[in-house]
Amino acid sequence: MTDRPIAPSPQPGAIRPAPAAPSLRELFVGMLQVALSAFGGGLSAWSQRIVVEERRWLSNEEFLTGLTVARLFPGPNQINMAVYVGAFFHGLRGALVALAGMLVLPFTLLMLLGLVYFSFHTLPAIDRVLAGVVAAAAGMALSMGFKILGQYRADPIALLLAAGTFVAMEGFQVRLVPLVLVAGPLAMAWYWPRGGASRPPQP
């Protein structure tokens, strides 16, 4: 198993020095740094800033490739990005180390917060504040669909698929797993690339 599975070919006469491959320890520390920097938010932005610009582990293209793969495959995008960065240099071990670096601090913090929550959430004052916060969080959840709606506006079949999925889940309470197992292959069949053309067939 190669150490740099997706490494680009070296460019002769490159002006900037080739990025150095980080060790496992450096991976952990680097991802830890990302997690700490992103305390106020913007995990993806900080991830790019640190991995590409500051530590120069990946080029921008490599990073963007990582984003593509991370979005395509199951798993939270940010988690998948950390896995990508780690796997890029050290395969499975690298992936686990990078993941640990990114998660260990925020997760421990959140679990402590959770323990505090479960101990005190019945206090009326806390419950009142939470009632408000939850309203805001619900608004955030509502915006998720709208956020990606734009790219499908021109595709009536896509909108039909989305509407059907929505009605199934919301109206008929269909569970996620059966829904994906049925609708997924149907959608894939419709969008299967035909004869070299990278476009869904026009009706």
Place this chain on the structure above:
Amino acid sequence: MVSLSLIPLPPFFAVLAAGWGGMPDALAALPGLSPSGAGLAAAGAQASQLAHCEPMRLNDLGHLLQVMGTFLGLSLFSLGGGNTLLSEYHHISVEQFCWLTSTQFADLYALAEAAPGPSSMLVGLLGLGAGWPEGPGWALLSAYGAELAILLPSTLLMVVACLRWNRLRDSPWRLAFERGLGPITLGILFAVGFKILHTADTNTPGLVVSLLVCVLMLRTRISPLWFMAVAGLLGGLGVINR
């Protein structure tokens, strides 16, 4: 359940209330009912909801394995980021295994969103809740176990994908998957958004805040933490209730 104020509401909210809450909740929230009466009705509705689901009596380890096994099976279905699994999380933790009440689920969702780090750490909180009746120690074990379970399969798949990406990049499977699952993800995210809104169980001002936050999230780059802070303040002042 959307509690109706004494001021006559536009028909829109009335329809929403009836639809979401189901008839018993809507009836309980009719104007004229005293605040404590509405509160009792809400508590009754929640208690009956809990009574319908019978938590399995397992020993500590069995419970832990149940938690981990559940999330292990879901890991590969978190398409388009972890948010598509939220409805499923709710069903599992509130309706199927009764680890949490719907209100607690909403609280934990907000907590995971507010806290620094990926919001998929919600699963850890769900595991925490699952193990909480057995004490903080088991709760933490349950939390770490749950998070490990939800991350491991997708991580392994991701590693394989990274190593084979050059071969996979232009394959028709990749293109079909990307183009096909996109619209499905879109539908799921809308359903999830509505579900979370339902669990928020908020009153009319709260609903206005939710919709406002939704619009602001889309139109501006204001950090969500601000929205939650302001909304929390409004909640503390009693403007937003549930």
